[in-house]
Amino acid sequence: MSVPQRYLLRWLDHVPTHCPLCLAASRGGRPCSGCLVDMRAAAGHRCxxxxxxxxxxxxxxxxxxxxxxxDRVVAALDYVPPVDQLILQFKNAGKFHHARFMAELLAQAVRHASPQVERITIVLPVPSSRQALRRRGFNPAGEIARQLAARLGLAYRPGLLLRSGEGASQKQLGRAARTGPQAGRYQCVGPVEGAAVAVVDDVLTTGATLHAVAVALKKAGAARVVGLVAARTPYRQD
Ligand SMILES: [Zn+2]
Ligand SMILES: [Zn+2]
Known part of the structure; x- marks a missing residue:
């Protein structure tokens, strides 16, 4: 991150704003300290x-x-009230600036995680489908990933991962992805050989999407794949 960019981020973190949940005074667009306590209360023992x-x-x-x-997932929050409300505002009500504090909370969670996470060199988001991009006008995972990479000083490489049939030329995909029986939903189209890759998503539900992405990245030679998610959905017995 360049020096002016770092100053801009720091300045934006301190701009007076209102809490997006209770409208109390806050700064940098983040929830107020009381709501942050409520949001973090769900954290505890995890897989x-x-x-x-x-x-x-x-x-x-x-x-x-x-x-x-x-290999592992780091989640900033659990997808329970009031976090679900914030994620819905972020994804479906045009509050894309929520990505700022989500990236900030996720950066804090990454810093507290083990050295396995600290060795990440590449950050990329789970790609949106074209349909979702048209509907929302942005990729929520991409907004968080871009700002997280800037905060952690890591390379942001969203172009390395594509959804099948959405922009990947036959040449980019390579023979295995074109013809292999394991052809999945995602393809890695760039150099990740030996790299520890962080895949960012807003919400992780069952892990099936992150699994599909990790299969593609490991097929391309990634040494480790770590999921960094704003919120993890609790287990539902239904
Ligand atoms: Zn509040
Ligand atoms: Zn588990």
Missing amino acids: PVCALALRPGAQCPDCAVLAPAF
């Missing part, structure tokens, strides 16, 4: 791989079903 909130000692039901190709 060491997919970050699902669990009772201490409980086995993770999602990892038991999925056997994920990703």
Whole structure:
């Protein structure tokens, strides 16, 4: 990140604003300190791989079903009230500036995570479908990923990952992706050999999307794939 960009970010962090949940005085567009306490209250014991909130000692039901190709997930928050309200404002009500504090909270979570996470060199978002991009006008995961990469001083490479049939030329995809029986929903079209790649998403539900992305990145030679998500959905027994 360039020096003027860093100053701009720091300045924006201190601009007086209102809490997007309770309208109390706040700064930098983030929730007020009281709402931040409510948001963080859900954090506790988690699955060491997919970050699902669990009772201490409980086995993770999602990892038991999925056997994920990703190595681990870091989640800033759980997708429970009032976090769900903020994510819905962000994704569907044009509040794309919420990406700023989500990236800030996620950056804090990454800094507290293990050295495995600290060795990340490339940051990219889960790509939106063309349909979702047309509807929203932006990729929510991309907004968080771009700002997170800037805060952590890491390379932001959104172009390395494409959804199948959406912009990847036959030449870019390579023979295996064109013809292989494992051709998945995502393709990696750039150099990731030996790299630790962070894949950013706004919400992680079952981990199936992150798994599909991790399969594509590892097929292309990525050494590690870490999911960085703003919010993790709790397990639902239904
Ligand atoms: Zn508030
Ligand atoms: Zn798990």
